[in-house]
Amino acid sequence: MTMTRYLCRIATALMFFGSLFGGQTAMAKDWPTQTMRIVLPYPPGGASDVTARLLGMKMSQAWGTTVVIENRPGANGIVANELVAKSPADGYTVLMANLGPNAINPAVYGKLPYDTAKDFAPVILTTIVPLVIVTSSDSPIKNLAQLIVMAKEKPGQITFGSAGNGASNHLAGELLAAMTDVRMLHVPYKGDAPSITDVMGGQIAIALPTALAGVPHIKNGKLRALAVTSQKRIASLPDVPTVDEALGIKGYEAVSWGGLMVPRGTPVDVIAKINVEINKALKTPDVAEKLTGLGAEIVGGTPEAFDTFLRAELIKWKKVAEGAKIRLD
Incomplete structure (x- = not known):
């Protein structure tokens, strides 16, 4: 292969990758351009549903696009989680993640059609609800x-x-x-x-x-x-x-929680855009008043913080389930 042909191939490859990543950046800049849906594993009326609708309304107002709340209850949250895990990684399908389906299910089921740690990318931890x-x-x-x-x-x-x-x-x-x-x-x-x-x-x-x-x-x-x-x-x-x-002990904590996750592979700029908007929404007086009135503690923060929290929850509840010999297979 001549040096000229070799350099031409390198140039072509660079142009390809440049267009690829440039396209992702442009996508994040223009995103969203279509309807978003927030999928949750519970029926209407509960704390997760109220939270999703409040945050969906705020995102819709901020971006001028429609945000649909899709209730998919069933099978201890497995139905909703499988649906989101298999959805396109474009930010338009968001999971309202919760303690049970996303930290306890992996501990009590031997086989699931989704993997909390591998199939989803954390966006933001929204609330903690004590028992x-x-x-x-x-x-x-x-x-x-x-x-x-x-x-x-x-x-x-x-x-x-x-x-x-x-x-x-x-x-x-x-x-x-x-x-x-x-x-x-x-x-x-x-x-x-x-x-x-x-x-x-x-x-x-x-x-x-x-x-x-x-x-x-x-x-x-x-x-x-x-x-x-x-x-x-x-x-x-x-x-x-x-x-x-x-x-008079130390370390007991068992709280229900909610947060947003998207299919793994969603562009990081899109995740960042959702994260910023939800952090803003959680600080608005109407959202804060409604959620605290339900007994929730507002959290917010970065995707990285949610990821750290989630991984600790997976370890914690696996240990509890194994100790109590809880299996749902």
């Missing part, structure tokens, strides 16, 4: 320390309710048991509501609903709050201690 450990208002259990003493005296007899096998509050209860060296009896329900009904009626000793589900019943006097599962107290229950405070 509340509750008992009935007329229960003899007055505080969390007393509950643990009772659980030690009666191994496997103190019951705790959750929203279902493998649900976030199921594993939160197992984490509490592991960290305090007790054994409790798990009672799965189909959602927080029936577990709350049974704890109020005395059929089970405690439940661990989200703050969103539990706070109204605490405020009206039907439930007694023993502790919140976050690292710090929450504004809607300022007098209720954290688990660490109630038991």
Whole structure:
């Protein structure tokens, strides 16, 4: 091959790669030019749905484009996650990621049609929603320390309710048991509501609903709050201690969370553009007031911070699931 032909090939290759990456940059600059959809694994009305609709509205206003909220409940979030994982990596399909489908499912299912760490690129952690450990208002259990003493005296007899096998509050209860060296009896329900009904009626000793589900019943006097599962107290229950405070331990945290992710391979400039807009939206008074009113803590931040958080959650809940021998296959 002559030197002239060799140099021509190099020039052609450089022109190709230049046009490729230049095209990606132009895409990010002009993006979005079509409808975006936010896919979430839950039905309308819950905290994730409210969050997605608030943020979708803000993005639509900022960019002058339509943002559609697509509810795809089913199979513990597997339906929605598989759909997004297999969508084009162009930023127009966004996943409303959550603790259960994206950190607990990989720990309790042997095989999934998606891989949280490999199939998605984190965009932003939007909110954290603590759980509340509750008992009935007329229960003899007055505080969390007393509950643990009772659980030690009666191994496997103190019951705790959750929203279902493998649900976030199921594993939160197992984490509490592991960290305090007790054994409790798990009672799965189909959602927080029936577990709350049974704890109020005395059929089970405690439940661990989200703050969103539990706070109204605490405020009206039907439930007694023993502790919140976050690292710090929450504004809607300022007098209720954290688990660490109630038991004099360190490191207990079991919070539900939500965030946005996109298919892996989405251009980084597009991810950055979504991230910037969501950070702005989370700071607007109407969004902040609505989300904190639901018992959520607003987070925000960078894609890298969300990635670090997510990887720690995957490790944490895998360890809990293995210790409690929880499998859903």
